[in-house]
Every structure is written in structure tokens, then in C-alpha cells.
Amino acid sequence: MSTGDGTTPPTEDPGVGGGAPPEAPPKSPGWARRPGWRGIVLRVALGGLILFGLIQLIPYGRAHNNPPVTGEPSWNTPQTRVLFQRACGDCHSNLTTWPWYSNVAPVSWLVTRDVDGGRSNLNVSEWNKPQEAGDVVDNIRSGEMPPFYYTWMHSGAKLTSAEQQALISGWQATMLRSPPIAGR
Ligand code: HEC
Numbered sequence: 093m094s095t096g097d098g099t100t101p102p103t104e105d106p107g108v109g110g111g112a113p114p115e116a117p118p119k120s121p122g123w124a125r126r127p128g129w130r131g132i133v134l135r136v137a138l139g140g141l142i143l144f145g146l147i148q149l150i151p152y153g154r155a156h157n158n159p160p161v162t163g164e165p166s167w168n169t170p171q172t173r174v175l176f177q178r179a180c181g182d183c184h185s186n187l188t189t190w191p192w193y194s195n196v197a198p199v200s201w202l203v204t205r206d207v208d209g210g211r212s213n214l215n216v217s218e219w220n221k222p223q224e225a226g227d228v229v230d231n232i233r234s235g236e237m238p239p240f241y242y243t244w245m246h247s248g249a250k251l252t253s254a255e256q257q258a259l260i261s262g263w264q265a266t267m268l269r270s271p272p273i274a275g276r
Contacts, residue, residue, distance in 0.1 A: 144197075153200035156190040163220035166270040172262030176216065179238050179249045179259065183210025186217035191245070206242070222275030225267060229260050 127135065167173040182188050183206050194203040213224040231237035233256065243250045251259060 147197040150197060153197060153204040154195070155204075156188070156194065158188055159186045159217075161186050161217040163218060164216055165219050165266050165272075168262055168265035168269065172259065172266055175251070175255060175259045175262065179251050179255075180210075181216070182242075182246070182249075183207050183238075184214045184216060186211070186215065206239070219270070219272065221273070223272035224276055225272045228263050232256050232260055232263075 164173075167176075177185065177187065188207055190203075193199050211218075214228070215221075215223060228237075232251070238246075238249050238251075
């Protein structure tokens with residue numbers, strides 16, 4: 093800015109080698125800057141990782157117990173037992189195969205809930221106790237059991253319609269000779 097008459101001194105006179113160069117604005121530390129999208133993704137990932145680590149400390153779902161077998165139905169054939177164990181046994185017997193991911197929360201919580209829920213309704217390893225055996229045929233026929241999400245991870249548990257038929261008639265024959273004790 094100059095008035096032109098030469099009386100107003102220039103507000104800034106760099107001179108010959110005089111004066112400090114204009115200062116750069118102070119650098120804010122990295123963590124104080126507003127994060128860009130990459131920073132946000134990183135923070136969410138880190139938060140998720142920490143949360144994942146923390147939930148591993150929750151005790152629920154870690155006790156993978158297979159209680160002793162105290163009684164089994166008197167199966168009509170060994171094949172019926174094999175079919176039942178294959179499609180239903182992980183949740184409806186005490187002979188559960190616990191996969192490695194059943195150790196990792198939150199999957200371990202879901203698996204434990206299923207096994208506890210399944211066993212409490214129907215447990216072919218505790219045939220000395222009353223069991224919820226009446227709906228088995230319906231559950232197989234409707235495809236409700238085994239649960240669809242289970243067969244995603246256990247394709248071997250899927251029954252063909254011939255195998256469904258075999259399990260239904262095998263179960264019916266087994267229940268005729270070895271019904272659950274009364275009490276349910
Ligand atoms: C992934 C675990 C799992 C598998 C495998 C499984 N079930 Fe179940 N089952 C459950 C759970 C959990 C319940 C309890 C559901 C509830 O209370 O709503 C249940 C309940 C039942 C019941 C009780 C009655 C009812 O209608 O709720 C019957 C009968 C049954 N299942 C039969 C079977 C048969 C037969 C198979 C194999 C063809 C099978 N289940 C496979 C988890 C499983």
C-alpha cells in the first residue's frame with residue numbers, strides 16, 4: 093500500500109538480506125489434525141481390533157464341555173445313530189465337535205448358545221433324563237433342523253432327501269423300542 097507521495101514508509105521492507113523470512117504457520121502435531129478418510133478408516137480398524145481383543149477376555153463361551161454320556165437311546169441300527177450324530181449330534185448330544193473358531197468370540201458365544209439350547213431340548217447322550225423327542229420328525233421334514241446357518245459351516249451335516257427319510261424312519265423305529273422317559 094502506498095500513497096504515492098513517498099511519505100508513508102512501506103510497512104514491510106525486506107531490505108538487503110534484512111529481516112527474517114516470513115514464518116511458516118506452526119505445524120500442528122499429527123494427532124491434532126482433522127483426520128482424512130484414511131485416518132478415519134485406520135482409527136475404526138484399530139478400535140475394532142482393540143474391541144476384538146477385549147471381548148476374548150469374556151469367559152462366556154470358552155468352557156467347551158462334553159459332559160459324560162449317561163445314556164443313549166437303543167438305536168434301531170448303527171446307521172441311524174451315525175446319521176443323527178452327523179446332522180444333529182453337535183447340538184443334541186454330549187459328543188460335540190468344537191471347531192477352532194468356537195474359541196473365538198463372538199462366534200464362540202453363538203456356538204455355545206446353540207449347543208446349550210440344543211442339549212436342553214433334546215440330548216441323546218442323556219437318555220436317562222426326560223427329553224423333548226416329539227418334534228424330531230417335524231423338524232427334519234420341514235428342514236428346520238439342522239439350522240441353515242449351521243450347514244453353511246458344516247456342509248457334511250446337510251441331509252439329502254433320502255437321508256432325511258432314512259433318519260425319520262430310523263428315529264421312529266428307535267423311539268418305538270426306546271422312548272424317552274416321562275417327565276416333559
Ligand atoms: C447348530 C446346532 C443344532 C443342530 C445341528 C441341530 N439343532 Fe435342533 N435345536 C437347536 C437349538 C438351539 C434348539 C432350541 C431352539 C429353541 O429353543 O427355539 C433346537 C431344538 C430342537 C428340538 C426341540 C423342539 C423344537 O421344535 O424346538 C428338536 C426336536 C430338534 N432341535 C431336533 C433336531 C434334529 C433332529 C437335528 C438334526 C437333523 C437338529 N435338531 C440339529 C440346535 C441345533
